């Protein structure tokens with residue numbers, strides 16, 4: 592196997608190793624995929640201001656996110672079906688994040704349950720992401736389970752109350768477990784490593800839902816379940832209710848507009864995530880990095896502003912921090928690592944990003960990520 596030097600290498604390897612249906616679930620956006628592409632492309636448009644002749648011997652990428660120490664301003668984003676990229680995917684990614692000193696966020700739509708992740712990481716605190724369902728008792732249950740597992744922050748996602756159509760998922764008939772059609776069976780047969788690992792684990796269902804949500808002992812279609820269960824009436828009062836019930840750090844995810852950012856903070860957010868769900872929901876929305884400055888301007892003095900969407904390198908992280916993000920999240924960069932090489936792949940993704948972040952910061956004449964600001968960018 593050729594040496595892995597960047598996230599793109601991990602993506603190529605993941606494409607070879609992960610069954611088509613699950614690879615496609617990751618590598619795509621909604622409708623025309625304009626926003627999905629813009630998330631990456633708009634990072635490219637920002638240019639650094641190179642500086643020389645500073646003492647750059649001692650450098651640090653360590654900072655905090657919602658008051659918690661992190662070895663670099665990068666958390667793992669919540670992603671559904673992670674345990675289908677690689678058997679026990681959530682557990683492996685959580686372990687890699689723990690070793691690296693960055694937060695891992697578990698999705699409501701994970702394969703491994705809250706309890707399984709807590710146990711497999713020796714109860715090291717992770718973050719939990721909540722989707723608000725019509726059945727509020729289920730939401731209450733999730734919050735209590737997260738508390739019991741010592742989760743150190745709750746992330747509530749606001750931008751998936753209706754589902755942005757992703758053509759590939761529809762065409763592939765995305766289901767858990769995959770339907771045994773001839774096409775699926777033939778494709779799986781070409782991924783023996785994935786199949787073997789999958790046979791060895793018991794985590795093959797939506798671990799947070801099956802057996803926990805009322806009357807649900809089997810869900811095969813993520814799309815159908817979300818369509819039926821996710822509450823389209825989700826409001827700021829629900830955010831305040833969650834904050835009050837949870838009592839700990841609350842991060843509100845899926846913010847694209849300064850006015851929504853203000854409302855999120857008014858209703859209890861300690862941090863907000865500028866996010867368009869990785870270009871998977873409203874196609875035609877602005878890229879996250881272009882939406883960031885106005886949101887920092889609106890709420891940056893009152894709450895932390897985080898960002899996700901399109902981060903494929905440490906340089907992207909540095910640009911987001913320069914424009915005011917206190918922290919960032921990686922979705923696909925982590926999933927490619929996981930699909931390619933399991934836990935080692937997630938560690939490699941984090942190492943690649945930290946290395947790029949550290950060196951780029953040095954080229955800009957800075958030695959401490961906490962002192963990075965707009966001055967490291969040209970045309971600011």
Ligand SMILES: Cc1cc2nc3c(=O)[nH]c(=O)nc-3n(C[C@H](O)[C@H](O)[C@H](O)COP(=O)(O)O)c2cc1C
Nearest residue numbers: 617668669670671698748868869899900901922923
């Ligand atoms: C395959 C996949 C599944 C996702 N599932 C969830 C989820 O369950 N909950 C959530 O809040 N966001 C989810 N997201 C969005 C991510 O948390 C994050 O916003 C996005 O991946 C960031 O963009 P990036 O992939 O370009 O880093 C998902 C993203 C991907 C790619």
